[in-house]
Amino acid sequence: MKTSNSMERVLTTLSHQEPDRVPFFLLATLHGARELGVGIREYFSRAEQVVAGQLRLRARYRHDCLSGFFFGPLEIEAWGGEVLYYDDGPPNSGEPPLRELEQISSLKPPRIAEARCLHRSLEAIRLLKQQSGGEVPILGVAISPFSLPVMQLGFDRYFDLIHERPELFQRLMAINEEFCVEWANAQLDAGATAICYFDPVASPTILPPELYEATGFQVARRTLARIKGPTATHLASGRCLGIMELLARSGTVAIGVSAQENLAEVKAAAAGRVSLIGNLNGIEMRRWSEAEAREKVREAITRGGAGGGFILADNHGEIPWQVSDELLMTISDAVLTFGQYPLSPGVSE
Amino acid sequence: MDTREPLHQELETALLSLNKVATRRIFKESGLSPIRFAEELFMPVLDRIGAKWERGDCALSQIYVSGRICESLLNELLPTAPAEQSMNPPMAVATLEDSHLLGKRLLSSVLRSSGYHFHDYGQQNLENLVSKVQFDGIRILLVSTLMLSSALRVKELRRRLDKQGLQVKIVVGGAPFRFDQALWREVGADATSPTATGALAIVRRLADEVRHENQ
Ligand code: B12
Numbered sequence: 001m002k003t004s005n006s007m008e009r010v011l012t013t014l015s016h017q018e019p020d021r022v023p024f025f026l027l028a029t030l031h032g033a034r035e036l037g038v039g040i041r042e043y044f045s046r047a048e049q050v051v052a053g054q055l056r057l058r059a060r061y062r063h064d065c066l067s068g069f070f071f072g073p074l075e076i077e078a079w080g081g082e083v084l085y086y087d088d089g090p091p092n093s094g095e096p097p098l099r100e101l102e103q104i105s106s107l108k109p110p111r112i113a114e115a116r117c118l119h120r121s122l123e124a125i126r127l128l129k130q131q132s133g134g135e136v137p138i139l140g141v142a143i144s145p146f147s148l149p150v151m152q153l154g155f156d157r158y159f160d161l162i163h164e165r166p167e168l169f170q171r172l173m174a175i176n177e178e179f180c181v182e183w184a185n186a187q188l189d190a191g192a193t194a195i196c197y198f199d200p201v202a203s204p205t206i207l208p209p210e211l212y213e214a215t216g217f218q219v220a221r222r223t224l225a226r227i228k229g230p231t232a233t234h235l236a237s238g239r240c241l242g243i244m245e246l247l248a249r250s251g252t253v254a255i256g257v258s259a260q261e262n263l264a265e266v267k268a269a270a271a272g273r274v275s276l277i278g279n280l281n282g283i284e285m286r287r288w289s290e291a292e293a294r295e296k297v298r299e300a301i302t303r304g305g306a307g308g309g310f311i312l313a314d315n316h317g318e319i320p321w322q323v324s325d326e327l328l329m330t331i332s333d334a335v336l337t338f339g340q341y342p343l344s345p346g347v348s349e
Numbered sequence: 350m351d352t353r354e355p356l357h358q359e360l361e362t363a364l365l366s367l368n369k370v371a372t373r374r375i376f377k378e379s380g381l382s383p384i385r386f387a388e389e390l391f392m393p394v395l396d397r398i399g400a401k402w403e404r405g406d407c408a409l410s411q412i413y414v415s416g417r418i419c420e421s422l423l424n425e426l427l428p429t430a431p432a433e434q435s436m437n438p439p440m441a442v443a444t445l446e447d448s449h450l451l452g453k454r455l456l457s458s459v460l461r462s463s464g465y466h467f468h469d470y471g472q473q474n475l476e477n478l479v480s481k482v483q484f485d486g487i488r489i490l491l492v493s494t495l496m497l498s499s500a501l502r503v504k505e506l507r508r509r510l511d512k513q514g515l516q517v518k519i520v521v522g523g524a525p526f527r528f529d530q531a532l533w534r535e536v537g538a539d540a541t542s543p544t545a546t547g548a549l550a551i552v553r554r555l556a557d558e559v560r561h562e563n564q
Pocket of ligand 1: 199544
């Protein structure tokens with residue numbers, strides 16, 4: 001088969017057909033800082049640096065996407081929350097900006113035009129689009145209206161809201177949906193090919209499926225329908241099997257799979273309806289030997305690759321800072337070795 | 350076979366369906382004293398719920414709400430902590446470096462429901478944590494982290510505590526330790542568990558060890 005470019009490869013797999021090889025998303029959001037020799041905080045302070053980092057990483061590791069994602073808490077900054085930076089890990093959100101549930105009654109969504117912190121990410125997407133000429137998918141990320149409240153309120157108070165204050169909960173969802181739709185569409189307008197809808201609270205790891213169906217699933221259906229481009233739902237390494245039917249009906253194109261689930265089982269359940277992205281364990285990855293890394297890649301491709309509908313990636317959507325450049329190269333080499341279609345008999349189970 | 354099995358089952362169902370009324374009724378009908386109810390029913394059942402979660406058979410929200418139901422019922426029934434456990438060696442819980450407090454909150458509610466006395470240090474950086482541990486003469490320290498970088502800081506925590514000559518048992522937990530089961534050893538912790546309820550058995554064992562060391 002002739003070699004495709006990354007865009008063709010990804011689109012083919014998303015249409016549940018086998019491309020020339022298994023597409024591969026190296027979601028190394030932080031490693032660009034290392035490429036450029038700057039600190040993490042400094043790196044994210046300018047769009048040009050993130051663009052340079054993304055392009056260098058792709059040139060080196062030959063993966064099939066570019067990412068305009070900075071870090072989740074950037075969104076919370078738009079809501080007036082604080083961002084805490086670390087030298088050796090991703091920025092975190094600080095104290096939740098909403099101290100009282102009652103504040104929800106008078107809450108208004110920030111407008112993207114006024115949320116200056118988000119403009120850096122939009123600028124990065126614009127520049128990536130200019131420089132990649134449409135041959136590489138560019139990923140945007142929007143935290144779902146249903147998962148954002150963990151940072152807005154804190155996890156415990158959000159659980160209380162869902163269980164005890166249904167009206168206030170609905171109100172918060174309506175506000176967050178406005179924000180999420182506008183933010184996702186702004187990224188698509190800037191040149192993103194698809195939006196990763198980050199929704200770990202949907203996962204059966206966090207909520208029982210029946211409760212999700214009555215709450216977050218309704219939110220996802222409404223929100224995804226208003227996002228003017230393809231979306232992939234990511235559960236941030238939370239489990240997905242228990243809500244596969246709902247995910248397939250939510251309007252999403254692909255889902256992120258946890259290392260805690262068997263990819264072959266998930267693939268059977270997804271059955272040509274949604275594609276899978278995953279499921280290398282990013283946390284364990286930092287101490288994998290070369291042989292282990294190759295074996296993990298081979299195993300994931302064996303379980304998920306046949307028939308397309310599969311993109312190899314880590315299971316969280318962000319590779320930890322502590323994973324070495326050498327290991328990333330080993331993973332990249334292994335995808336090129338084991339990922340050629342048709343998969344060799346030793347590779348497909 | 351545990352004769353309490355049917356009761357355990359009933360309580361588990363009540364808690365998983367977040368039914369406080371049923372939980373209270375099961376307590377009344379059991380005829381047990383509040384403390385025996387806590388020890389013989391709540392704890393084993395919370396532990397089962399934790400194990401279920403680890404297998405992917407229930408959700409974190411159910412752990413959170415069932416913990417809250419137990420805690421509030423016990424607060425109502427038990428004005429003071431049971432004498433026996435209050436003899437535990439000096440103990441503390443903390444979230445290290447990151448600002449995610451739910452893991453620690455789950456941990457505190459399990460320990461409190463079991464009658465343990467401990468300091469809740471909230472969110473701490475390394476320096477402060479070490480001085481607090483020293484000041485309070487802590488012997489068992491339970492640390493919760495959500496970020497991998499914070500989990501790795503436990504290595505430095507161990508080093509500093511050792512350097513000060515402080516004999517402290519460190520129990521770690523949180524998502525990074527669930528995703529990498531060798532991480533707790535690597536950072537020099539004494540124990541870990543994938544669930545907050547799992548901390549109970551560990552604390553019981555470590556408290557015995559500390560008592561032996563003191564003799
Ligand atoms: C939901 C979720 C989100 C939500 C909400 C997060 C939050 N809490 O603020 C959103 C979408 C906002 C999010 C964002 C991010 N996330 Co997130 N997220 C998750 C997810 C799915 C659950 C996290 C959670 O809060 N769980 C609830 C706590 C209570 O669970 P737990 O820590 O496991 O605790 C249980 C046990 O471990 C135990 N336990 C806990 N402490 C202790 C202590 C002791 C002593 C013992 C014995 C037991 C114990 O008890 C609990 C159950 O009983 C996890 C993946 C996963 N499958 O767990 C990733 C995860 C936590 N996220 C991660 C990351 C990196 C992020 C981001 C930094 C990404 C980014 N670059 O922006 C942001 C930061 C968000 C922030 N608040 O600052 C990583 C962290 C590890 C790492 N790679 O460094 C994880 C682990 C994903 C992964 N597999 O890598 N995330």
